Amino acid sequence: MSQRKNVLVFRALPPDLLERIAQRHTVTVADPRRAEELPRFLAALPTAQGLIGSSFKLDAAALERAPALEVISSISVGVDNYDLPYLEQRGVMLCHTPGVLTETTADTLFALILCASRRLVEVANLVREGRWVRNIGEDLFGWDVHGKTLGILGFGRIGQALARRAALGFNMRVLYHDPHAVQVAELAGQATQLPMDDVLRRADIVALTLPLTDATRGLMGAREFGLMKPGALFVNGARGGLVQEDALLHALDHGSLRAAALDVFATEPLPQDSPLRTHPRVTPLPHIGSATHETRRAMAELATDNLLMALDGQRPACALLPRR
Numbered sequence: 669m670s671q672r673k674n675v676l677v678f679r680a681l682p683p684d685l686l687e688r689i690a691q692r693h694t695v696t697v698a699d700p701r702r703a704e705e706l707p708r709f710l711a712a713l714p715t716a717q718g719l720i721g722s723s724f725k726l727d728a729a730a731l732e733r734a735p736a737l738e739v740i741s742s743i744s745v746g747v748d749n750y751d752l753p754y755l756e757q758r759g760v761m762l763c764h765t766p767g768v769l770t771e772t773t774a775d776t777l778f779a780l781i782l783c784a785s786r787r788l789v790e791v792a793n794l795v796r797e798g799r800w801v802r803n804i805g806e807d808l809f810g811w812d813v814h815g816k817t818l819g820i821l822g823f824g825r826i827g828q829a830l831a832r833r834a835a836l837g838f839n840m841r842v843l844y845h846d847p848h849a850v851q852v853a854e855l856a857g858q859a860t861q862l863p864m865d866d867v868l869r870r871a872d873i874v875a876l877t878l879p880l881t882d883a884t885r886g887l888m889g890a891r892e893f894g895l896m897k898p899g900a901l902f903v904n905g906a907r908g909g910l911v912q913e914d915a916l917l918h919a920l921d922h923g924s925l926r927a928a929a930l931d932v933f934a935t936e937p938l939p940q941d942s943p944l945r946t947h948p949r950v951t952p953l954p955h956i957g958s959a960t961h962e963t964r965r966a967m968a969e970l971a972t973d974n975l976l977m978a979l980d981g982q983r984p985a986c987a988l989l990p991r992r
């Protein structure tokens with residue numbers, strides 16, 4: 669039996685998974701985003717050997733307070749909340765949850781495309797608010813999705829799952845840009861790799877499915893929105909920091925972007941005074957890409973497995989750091 673260690677759980681876990689961890693290790697549960705739990709979180713950091721959670725920025729300054737740390741098990745595939753060079757230099761293991769959320773997140777992205785194109789929220793509100801008093805007219809018509817060209821920036825797990833839905837289910841042409849992508853057999857002939865600017869110029873719908881890193885921060889700015897086709901739809905299901913939000917708003921109000929469908933924002937939760945919250949041509953979602961019962965459960969299970977393996981001195985398949 670390996671040594672009992674200190675685990676700090678910084679996001680709610682299902683009780684049975686918490687119990688699995690508690691059978692082997694000493695657990696503190698404290699969500700630093702709740703003001704009343706922050707003192708407990710800070711008090712547990714100095715002795716924590718394992719951290720498990722998500723949606724909280726753990727930068728070098730925060731992690732300096734955790735000198736005993738051996739592993740962070742993130743309940744997410746995106747790892748932009750962590751300072752990777754710092755973790756690497758300290759030799760802290762970082763694990764994440766790739767794969768188990770791919771299909772659900774691609775479903776969400778496709779739902780966003782359909783929602784914004786067919787103006788589903790707008791017309792549902794019309795019915796709810798008792799404003800459906802005659803047949804709707806052209807002012808509320810939407811735009812077809814089938815047969816259009818979808819541009820995908822980031823052709824990894826989620827980008828490819830989105831492409832499958834588009835090409836195989838909706839007869840769409842798929843253009844993508846990804847410096848590291850390999851063509852997937854089932855999409856051969858239906859998805860074409862192009863330079864990013866060409867994807868932007870030619871797509872009716874542009875979707876972001878790439879990670880937020882120092883190299884991709886602010887990727888979509890005035891120049892990039894300016895390259896997009898007049899009347900195009902912009903969809904972000906990856907990270908808000910990929911987009912210069914002022915440039916997006918400018919493209920909506922003064923450029924020729926038709927609409928934006930966004931699951932993610934530079935600051936989350938979206939501030940009350942953000943113009944993106946109420947813009948009539950923005951469909952905003954509260955970062956629900958992976959938020960189904962089944963998928964969140966699968967993510968929590970995988971993250972728990974990763975944590976327990978790492979604390980046992982093994983390297984889980986989902987370890988990103990230390991690099992091999």
Ligand SMILES: NC(=O)C1=CN([C@@H]2O[C@H](COP(=O)(O)OP(=O)(O)OC[C@H]3O[C@@H](n4cnc5c(N)ncnc54)[C@H](O)[C@@H]3O)[C@@H](O)[C@H]2O)C=CC1
Nearest residue numbers: 746773822823824825826845846848878879905906957958
């Ligand atoms: N909205 C939500 O709830 C969710 C958001 N995400 C976000 O989606 C991202 C992607 O997830 P996966 O598909 O699993 O990751 P992945 O690693 O399988 O795919 C990302 C792809 O982006 C590519 N890429 C990197 N830099 C690029 C660039 N400059 N231009 C074009 N492509 C570039 C990579 O080569 C890779 O193929 C995550 O990092 C996360 O931030 C993931 C899950 C849920």
Ligand SMILES: O=C(O)C(=O)CO
Nearest residue numbers: 743744745746769958
């Ligand atoms: O896993 C991620 O990166 C998310 O954004 C939430 O599922």
